Amino acid sequence: MTQEPxxxxxxxxxxxxxEQLVVRQLDLDIHRGEFLSLLGPSGSGKTTTLMMLAGFESPxxxxxLLDGRHITGTPPHRRHFGMVFQNYALFPxxxxxxxxAYPLTVRxxxxxxxxxxxxxxxxxxQLRGMDDRLPGRLSGGQQQRVALARALVFEPQLVLMDEPLGALDKQLREHMQIELKELHRQLGVTFVYVTHDQGEALTMSDRVAVFNEGVIQQLDTVEQLYERPANRFVAGFVGDNTVLKGVLRSAGNCAEMALPDGRVLTGLNVSGAAAGAEVEACIRPERVVLERQVEASGPGVLEAEVARVIYFGDHLRLLCTMGGGQADATVKLPLSGLQGAAPPQGGERVWLRFPIDHVRIYAA
Structure with a gap:
């Protein structure tokens, strides 16, 4: 029997x-012990959802329901949830x-x-020995840890976090992401985490609910979310994409689309578009295969020209001109993949192979 959420x-x-619904017809189960992120742009409904769960807003x-009991009318202080805010909300x-100790004092x-x-x-x-310090004498990262300790000290079954790392610098934010995930693993407490940062959501979460216009567009594991976006919004919001526009030539699960210049690309018809429909094909930059030495041929191989090469430390990011009115294609090329060869240069003619299994076609 499936465990009750x-x-x-x-x-x-x-x-x-x-008049305007900020959250529309939301059905969502949160499992015990999971790290669930609510991800989306500003105004998508994710924070309102968290505030309703906390009790600061009413549906x-x-x-x-919490453990099968209705809590819609239960005030925040009687829900016994830990809460961490972006501004820490510490008493100076x-x-x-x-x-x-404050949550314990009031209890x-x-x-x-x-x-x-x-x-x-x-x-x-990791703040042992800092009991007597005032918050004003702590760094931003230390203050955030104090706020987290306060949320955990009364051993809640649910910890709610509203963009808690947003005020930290990039390096500290990434460090805290790893620490939060490890803490979650050790404690087994259920975390519900609001963020607009897709990298943050992918790094820490067991599952992610992607919000837009008050609706969950996709609720999935991080791997499924990245590799198999359910619709065009998710594909564009989560991770980088190369996007090519055209018209669908055939229907079915695996379909061909014609680009405006007559070239043909084959991919997975995710949204079930009909033949003749205007569509967009999306593929992750690391899934595009770069061919350099000789002219390549075969299905899903398109000629391009390297417009710009950007160095990212562990990989090169190539912006390639596709022609035919298309936006530039982005290709991630690991430095290890060069195997001693000279990196591509601007103006170089190349061929890009788009593997069918990684090309996802959506109705435009």
Missing amino acids: LVRFQRVQKTYDG TSGDI HLSVGQNV KVPKDEQRRRVQRALEMV
């Missing part, structure tokens, strides 16, 4: 003005230890037990 959204809608219609006049936990739990929480986030 920890949280279930049932037909949840949210509007602030009575206009629909229900939210309280020490680190007092900040972390009237005995002082001895408070001290034990605070020390354990600070050790979890």
Whole structure:
């Protein structure tokens, strides 16, 4: 028998003005112990969904269940969820230890037990020995750790995070992503994490719900989300893509599309477009195969010219002019793949092979 989800959204809608739905007909199950990210652009409904789960916003219609119990009308302080915000929300006049102990104080936990739990929480986030410092004397990364310790100290079954790493610099943000994921692995607590950063979502999550215009466009594992985007929005929002436009020549799961200059490309007809429909073919830059030595031929091989070469440390990123009114194609070329050969240069004539299994065709 399938285990009951920890949280279930049932037909949840949210509007602030009575007309425009910020969240439309949301059905979402959150599993116990998973790291679920809510990903999407500004205004997509992801933060509103988190705020409804936290209890700071109420659904206009629909229900939210926790362990099978309705919590739609339960106030935030009675939901017992840990919460971490982007601005940390620490009390500046309280020490680190007092900040972390605050949720225990309001729950009237005995002082001895408070001290034990605070020390354990600070050790979890590698802030042992900093109990007496004030937040103003800590770095941004340390303040974020204090906020995380405070969210974990009362041992909640659910931790909600609203873009908690957004204020950190890139290097520290990436370091904290790894630490958060490791902490999640150790504790087994359910994390629900809001972000607009697709790299962040892919790095940490077990599953990702991609939001746009109040609707979940795709809910999947990070691998499925990246390799098999369900629609054109997900393909464009998650990861880089080379996009070619044309008209579908044949229907079916594996279909041919004609580019405006007559060249033909074959791929997977994801959206089930009909023959004659205007379509867009998307492929990840690392899946495009670069041919240099001799003129290549065969299905899915298109001639191009290298317009620009960008050095990324572990790989080169080539922008290739496709002609025929198409946007430039992006190709990721690992430096190890050069095998001692000179890297491609601007103006060089090349042939790009688009493997059928990695070309996904969507209705335009």
